[in-house]
Amino acid sequence: MTEHNVEDKRHLRSIKTRQKLLQAAKEVFMEEGFQKTTIKQVIEKAEVGYGTAYVHFKGKEELLIVLMDSVMAEFYKIAETSFFPQTKEEATNIIHRQTNAFLHMAEHERSMMQVFEQAIGISPVVSESWKNIRRKFIQRISQDIAYAQEKGLARDELNHELVARGWFFTNEMYLWDIVRHEYESSIEEIARNIASVYIRGLYK
Template identity: 70%
Template structure:
């Protein structure tokens, strides 16, 4: 018997088990919320042996972290938009488009984001994960600010890391407001307003 084929089958089965557990975990988190969700309930519903399940995930926090990474990756793709503007107008257009897409994503993923917000407030592990996600965004924004400064589009005397933090925290504040469905204005208006304030403060 070909050992590589056996290995491939085992690997495929392992991936399928992991995927099944994540799917079921998502369902249960959405039904129960983070606090009430129990991993044993997830394992039972996925119809997977306990031993097998614990090979993949140590607990419900592990499961939620993967679900968080999957969703935040979509947000991060927005932050990764190519940023090489040749003019102020072009920079303004890209930034406004990013802010809009970022906040629209919060609306699209509202239900799962509500579970994340609950978990961030309860679990240190999830809270630390969120801090790491936040830092990834801030570093990316910081890179864009440096590009604008080096190309004479933005004020060079400003600390790019502080500017990046300020911009991300503004977006994050509105993100959670949208997740809670507490926003009074349209997403377009919010994006336009925060972009204008940020842009006028940073760009020459």
């Protein structure tokens, strides 16, 4: 066996070990919640040696942040929807679809989002990671608003960064309401209403 093949096998083993730890962590977090979960529980569930486990992750916060980034990447795919409308009607349709998909994703990922919310309130490290995720979304929304302004579709006297922050925080508020089961209207109705207010305030 060549040195290259040995290295490939080691790399593959490393990837599998990392995935086993992440899957075990997800299961333990969902069973125990963030606060009660210990790295020991995760390692034992993954059936991985302690020394090997600590090569990949230093603790439960690091595991959770990787899981949070993975889940939020699915949300971000919605934010990355191609946004090059030529008319207000096109922009309206895209924004309505994005808002609806974003809030439905919160429902789909409710169990893990509940763990994330708990961790954000307890861990400064996880809280800072959430702030970075939030900044990424706001930056993307800001780009879309700036595009609409350049095309003469949106009111150009508005600050696209401030509007982007307001729009994301509105979505985030309803996201957590859905995660906590603290909503009475349907997700479709929530999405339709908040998107309509946003569009009417921003677009000409």
